Amino acid sequence: MRALVKRFAPVRAVLASAVLAAAMTVAPAAFAEGAAESQAKSWGLLGEEMTRFSGKVVDILCELTGDCADNCGNGSRHLGLLREDGRLVPVYKNNQTSFNGAVADLLPLCGQTIEVDGLLVGEDVPAKFLQVQLIKPEGASEFYKANGWTEAWKRRFPEQAEGKGPWFRRDPRILEQIKEKGYLGLGPEADRPVIAEWY
Amino acid sequence: MTVRQRLAGLSERMQNGVRQTALPAVLLGSFLAGPAMAATGERTQITGEVMDTWCYFSGVMGGQEAVVGSSHHTCAMWCAAGGIPVGVLADDGTVYMVLKLEGKTTADGDPALLSIQSDRITADGFVYERDGFKYLVVEKVVSNEGITNLNHNDFGFIPPFAVPEGDR
Numbered sequence: 001m002r003a004l005v006k007r008f009a010p011v012r013a014v015l016a017s018a019v020l021a022a023a024m025t026v027a028p029a030a031f032a033e034g035a036a037e038s039q040a041k042s043w044g045l046l047g048e049e050m051t052r053f054s055g056k057v058v059d060i061l062c063e064l065t066g067d068c069a070d071n072c073g074n075g076s077r078h079l080g081l082l083r084e085d086g087r088l089v090p091v092y093k094n095n096q097t098s099f100n101g102a103v104a105d106l107l108p109l110c111g112q113t114i115e116v117d118g119l120l121v122g123e124d125v126p127a128k129f130l131q132v133q134l135i136k137p138e139g140a141s142e143f144y145k146a147n148g149w150t151e152a153w154k155r156r157f158p159e160q161a162e163g164k165g166p167w168f169r170r171d172p173r174i175l176e177q178i179k180e181k182g183y184l185g186l187g188p189e190a191d192r193p194v195i196a197e198w199y
Numbered sequence: 200m201t202v203r204q205r206l207a208g209l210s211e212r213m214q215n216g217v218r219q220t221a222l223p224a225v226l227l228g229s230f231l232a233g234p235a236m237a238a239t240g241e242r243t244q245i246t247g248e249v250m251d252t253w254c255y256f257s258g259v260m261g262g263q264e265a266v267v268g269s270s271h272h273t274c275a276m277w278c279a280a281g282g283i284p285v286g287v288l289a290d291d292g293t294v295y296m297v298l299k300l301e302g303k304t305t306a307d308g309d310p311a312l313l314s315i316q317s318d319r320i321t322a323d324g325f326v327y328e329r330d331g332f333k334y335l336v337v338e339k340v341v342s343n344e345g346i347t348n349l350n351h352n353d354f355g356f357i358p359p360f361a362v363p364e365g366d367r
Contacts, residue, residue, distance in 0.1 A: 046258035061298045064327040076304040101282030127331025168277040185272035198355035199367040
């Protein structure tokens with residue numbers, strides 16, 4: 001056995017060198033800029049990379065097309081971060097766990113250069129989007145959590161604001177669609193046999 | 200004065216004139232126009248499924264084949280209502296982030312946007328590419344086949360809590 005191990009020693013050395021070389025080549029790309037300073041928490045997402053960087057909050061539609069609106073569209077438009085080098089990073093998600101986008105958190109900072117901390121997300125994609133967890137406005141000394149979605153929703157739907165259960169069980173837009181099309185979107189009658197089978 | 204000198208003088212006057220006219224125009228333009236990077240999109244028609252980009256790319260609800268279609272319809276509405284970008288998953292696998300749908304921007308969960316979640320549509324509009332992302336401004340939904348990916352037969356409801364206990 002020892003002889004066998006010894007016989008394959010050169011192969012092991014070559015393999016070890018190759019792995020090391022590959023690791024040295026790949027390692028810098030595996031960590032996003034600002035990863036060392038980032039305090040983002042892992043969400044176990046595909047291809048997630050911790051990141052911290054600065055960028056100007058912009059209305060993506062305006063940035064791409066010149067179709068602009070006051071105050072980044074007042075919540076109706078998707079927002080992104082325009083980095084100093086000209087890269088545009090779309091922000092898909094905030095720090096909350098209930099299907100919440102990031103517009104409510106970024107809108108008050110429209111046009112400002114801010115620092116963000118979070119996760120770049122995506123695997124086998126040309127570019128990753130940002131899930132923002134922490135925000136630090138220009139001139140501020142501390143980061144705060146990007147948890148502003150629920151309060152914005154309550155302001156928009158005050159009659160549902162104090163109800164029981166998560167927002168997505170009470171949102172009138174969603175309830176109307178489910179009433180009309182069911183949970184599968186195929187009509188309420190299509191749900192019944194599937195519910196019977198799966199629950 | 201030679202012809203060359205006359206031409207040189209003309210050129211100088213023209214340049215000064217253009218400068219005097221152009222400078223205010225540029226300054227005015229910089230206030231009125233959009234960002235410097237604004238570009239012309241490519242007019243095209245995209246056929247594919249209206250879908251939830253967050254669950255699809257993050258893997259938070261499972262594999263990509265399970266977070267589209269009928270099985271994921273309710274969750275796709277939740278994400279659209281929550282202001283997460285809606286995409287169109289084209290037949291070649293490309294995902295286009297929808298910025299505008301028939302004149303309305305898409306971050307505020309408009310009911311019109313919710314009503315086409317999971318549907319297979321053909322959208323006529325403009326595609327913009329920037330830094331690895333493809334963005335779509337839909338001028339018109341030219342056809343809507345409804346939900347054609349009936350993957351609930353394989354996956355049931357994704358996530359399982361899509362249907363509240365009271366409705367099971």
